Amino acid sequence: MNIVVCIKQVPDAKDVRLDPETNTLSREGVKSVINPYDRHAMEEGVRLKEEFGGKVTVVSMGPPQARAILEEAISCGADDAILVSDRAFAGADTLATTYTLSQAIKKIGAVDLVICGKQATDGDTAQVGPGLAVRLDMAYVTCVQQVSTVTDKVVVLERMMDDGYDEVEVELPALLTVVKEVNTPRFPSIRGLRKARVADIPSYTAEDIGADVAMLGLGGSPTQVVKVFPPEPKGDRTILTGSVDEIAEKLAEIFRESSIGG
Amino acid sequence: MDHFLSEDQQAIVDLAKQISREMIVPKRVYYDETEEYPLDIVETLAKSDFFALFVPEEFGGLGGSCYDLVLALEQIGHGCVGIATAYAASALGTYPIIVGGSQELKEKYLPKVATGELRAAFGLTESNAGSDAGGIQTTAVLDGDEWVLNGTKQWITNGGQAHIYTIIAITDPHKGARGASMFIVEADDPGFSCGPKEKKMGIRCSATTELIMKDCRIPKDRIIGRRGTGFITVMKTLDKSRPGIASLGVGLAQAALDEAASYAKTRYQFGKPIISFQAVQHLLADMAIETEAARALLYVAARHIDAHPKDMSKGSAMCKVKATDVAMKVTTDAVQVLAGYGFMREYPVEKMMRDAKILQIYEGTNQIQRNVIGQELNKEYTK
Ligand SMILES: Cc1cc2nc3c(=O)[nH]c(=O)nc-3n(C[C@H](O)[C@H](O)[C@H](O)COP(=O)(O)OP(=O)(O)OC[C@H]3O[C@@H](n4cnc5c(N)ncnc54)[C@H](O)[C@@H]3O)c2cc1C
Ligand SMILES: Cc1cc2nc3c(=O)[nH]c(=O)nc-3n(C[C@H](O)[C@H](O)[C@H](O)COP(=O)(O)OP(=O)(O)OC[C@H]3O[C@@H](n4cnc5c(N)ncnc54)[C@H](O)[C@@H]3O)c2cc1C
Numbered sequence: 001m002n003i004v005v006c007i008k009q010v011p012d013a014k015d016v017r018l019d020p021e022t023n024t025l026s027r028e029g030v031k032s033v034i035n036p037y038d039r040h041a042m043e044e045g046v047r048l049k050e051e052f053g054g055k056v057t058v059v060s061m062g063p064p065q066a067r068a069i070l071e072e073a074i075s076c077g078a079d080d081a082i083l084v085s086d087r088a089f090a091g092a093d094t095l096a097t098t099y100t101l102s103q104a105i106k107k108i109g110a111v112d113l114v115i116c117g118k119q120a121t122d123g124d125t126a127q128v129g130p131g132l133a134v135r136l137d138m139a140y141v142t143c144v145q146q147v148s149t150v151t152d153k154v155v156v157l158e159r160m161m162d163d164g165y166d167e168v169e170v171e172l173p174a175l176l177t178v179v180k181e182v183n184t185p186r187f188p189s190i191r192g193l194r195k196a197r198v199a200d201i202p203s204y205t206a207e208d209i210g211a212d213v214a215m216l217g218l219g220g221s222p223t224q225v226v227k228v229f230p231p232e233p234k235g236d237r238t239i240l241t242g243s244v245d246e247i248a249e250k251l252a253e254i255f256r257e258s259s260i261g262g
Numbered sequence: 263m264d265h266f267l268s269e270d271q272q273a274i275v276d277l278a279k280q281i282s283r284e285m286i287v288p289k290r291v292y293y294d295e296t297e298e299y300p301l302d303i304v305e306t307l308a309k310s311d312f313f314a315l316f317v318p319e320e321f322g323g324l325g326g327s328c329y330d331l332v333l334a335l336e337q338i339g340h341g342c343v344g345i346a347t348a349y350a351a352s353a354l355g356t357y358p359i360i361v362g363g364s365q366e367l368k369e370k371y372l373p374k375v376a377t378g379e380l381r382a383a384f385g386l387t388e389s390n391a392g393s394d395a396g397g398i399q400t401t402a403v404l405d406g407d408e409w410v411l412n413g414t415k416q417w418i419t420n421g422g423q424a425h426i427y428t429i430i431a432i433t434d435p436h437k438g439a440r441g442a443s444m445f446i447v448e449a450d451d452p453g454f455s456c457g458p459k460e461k462k463m464g465i466r467c468s469a470t471t472e473l474i475m476k477d478c479r480i481p482k483d484r485i486i487g488r489r490g491t492g493f494i495t496v497m498k499t500l501d502k503s504r505p506g507i508a509s510l511g512v513g514l515a516q517a518a519l520d521e522a523a524s525y526a527k528t529r530y531q532f533g534k535p536i537i538s539f540q541a542v543q544h545l546l547a548d549m550a551i552e553t554e555a556a557r558a559l560l561y562v563a564a565r566h567i568d569a570h571p572k573d574m575s576k577g578s579a580m581c582k583v584k585a586t587d588v589a590m591k592v593t594t595d596a597v598q599v600l601a602g603y604g605f606m607r608e609y610p611v612e613k614m615m616r617d618a619k620i621l622q623i624y625e626g627t628n629q630i631q632r633n634v635i636g637q638e639l640n641k642e643y644t645k
Binding site for chain 2: 189
């Protein structure tokens with residue numbers, strides 16, 4: 001089975017700060033990491049390969065630095081990695097992103113299963129998975145919490161719902177987006193790290209993937225992010241820390257003092 | 263301090279550190295208190311190739327460099343010496359096969375050890391044979407195509423958790439030092455069983471049990487090396503494994519120093535952080551000096567052993583003594599820096615102090631190590 005996993009490099013949420021003057025997100029000096037959901041997508045690809053056979057290729061669209069997350073993917077068991085990188089891709093919204101990724105995936109050849117994270121922690125739209133499936137003319141299932149069986153024709157899985165889960169059987173080729181409950185990502189292995197250090201990771205340009213330049217990057221994006229800002233803080237906030245019992249105790253104390261709840 | 267590690271060694275250190283911080287540290291209290299064997303962590307280490315680290319390349323391993331293993335064990339020991347012991351015991355149990363086993367035995371067992379499918383244990387100690395290995399009473403008698411083992415081993419790490427046990431037994435009682443041989447016993451061999459888990463002061467999650475052999479029958483070809491080479495195999499095994507114990511000492515001492523120094527910066531008495539008192543600073547300074555010195559000796563010994571595999575006794579004994587004595591002192595001083603809080607189980611240093619003690623005892627007490635070093639010196643100076 002030929003599996004493709006899409007992964008995105010995002011700023012480490014633990015590191016993101018607000019610039020107090022401009023009130024915008026400051027990305028300077030912020031560490032870049034694999035989008036947390038994509039770790040689970042990667043693990044699921046590798047797990048399915050180990051259980052049912054096949055090959056896992058990891059794809060990321062991003063600047064040259066995104067090579068780091070592709071190496072990490074190889075150290076965790078992916079067979080191949082492809083960077084999709086070109087100045088022409090800059091400023092892409094989800095429409096342009098799905099077009100670019102679909103062109104790159106088509107170049108890989110016949111793909112049975114594409115796995116994405118449910119959403120990226122920066123853009124947060126959760127549109128890339130479904131959009132990509134439409135462009136690749138595949139069935140798709142979002143919010144997958146467990147994949148139980150894969151044959152050469154179908155995948156049987158559980159889709160997380162607010163009040164439980166749906167059991168779904170979907171025909172291949174298909175695209176899945178996964179939630180964190182789907183698995184526990186593994187650590188890299190020593191052999192994987194050695195392989196990643198010498199891995200040949202090709203970088204595809206717009207020309208390599210035969211893309212229509214008008215559909216790429218800022219120019220191909222009807223949506224443009226004009227400004228990113230945090231909402232105005234509403235009144236005073238206090239964050240209570242400690243064990244559940246300690247927090248409950250502190251909360252009760254605050255209620256007592258402020259005469260809330262009589 | 264910078265030890266100019268290769269890119270590959272740095273990658274091993276970083277990965278071991280990552281597993282230690284992200285998986286071992288959050289679970290070490292649970293495993294200390296429940297005394298459960300840390301199977302999930304051992305399996306994680308296996309998946310990440312840490313069992314391949316001590317197996318030669320031709321048998322599916324990553325080469326078996328002493329230095330590489332030392333670097334990994336230091337980071338795992340930094341997280342928890344109990345969990346690190348549960349892992350390292352497989353290396354100890356496998357070394358007899360590596361240093362003395364036939365090609366067939368190596369091919370049969372080593373590839374599966376490298377993947378973590380088989381865990382190993384090393385059975386030397388008996389109730390009347392601790393430091394004095396010559397006092398063992400377990401016997402092995404050849405009966406047709408089988409060896410028949412009888413006897414009881416005591417305090418064997420990984421007892422009940424290992425799949426294979428390398429065990430020394432007397433094969434020719436009248437031949438003295440040439441009267442013992444080593445064997446591989448599999449967990450499900452007839453007549454073999456393990457006793458209950460001992461209750462211990464430290465490294466509580468690592469399993470320590472008796473191994474009981476009652477007419478335990480194993481195929482003839484499970485003997486390691488020639489008949490009569492048992493004690494030689496044991497000595498070579500311990501020479502090879504002791505730097506691993508030293509690594510646990512260095513990792514543990516560093517962990518205790520880390521806890522003590524960061525606590526000293528945040529604990530205020532007399533209106534000042536206690537790190538501003540010279541008495542506390544000097545305690546921390548000595549802890550840091552000793553830890554760095556132990557690490558430097560360990561790394562030098564490991565490099566020497568990799569370059570001169572026939573000459574390891576002295577360096578291996580030296581780094582074991584130094585690093586484990588340092589671990590005992592530094593963990594004790596860390597409790598002193600944290601004082602009352604240090605004595606409480608809420609903070610990690612009391613466990614570190616409990617865990618340190620075993621390092622001066624197992625794989626040859628530090629008195630025995632000094633004997634080894636003394637004997638080597640005696641040889642050197644008679645030339
Ligand atoms: C703060 C912010 C707000 C934004 N708002 C919008 C908006 O409202 N509308 C819009 O069209 N665009 C928006 N964008 C742009 C959007 O982030 C990009 O189009 C981005 O390339 C994909 O969208 P996403 O981050 O929302 O991914 P999602 O759709 O949330 O990601 C789902 C999955 O798709 C895969 N994936 C996503 N991007 C990549 C990639 N580059 N390479 C490989 N796999 C990938 C991953 O598996 C990921 O888990 C915004 C960006 C930012 C930083
Ligand atoms: C938790 C734990 C795990 C262990 N795991 C294993 C294992 O996996 N496999 C295994 O085979 N064994 C194992 N052992 C046994 C361990 O190696 C022995 O406990 C150790 O070798 C010391 O033997 P002993 O305890 O009988 O002490 P003794 O030999 O009785 O020594 C008592 C004291 O006398 C001193 N002493 C003895 N002889 C001399 C001498 N000639 N010169 C100077 N001082 C001397 C010792 O240093 C010590 O201080 C383990 C022990 C423990 C506690």
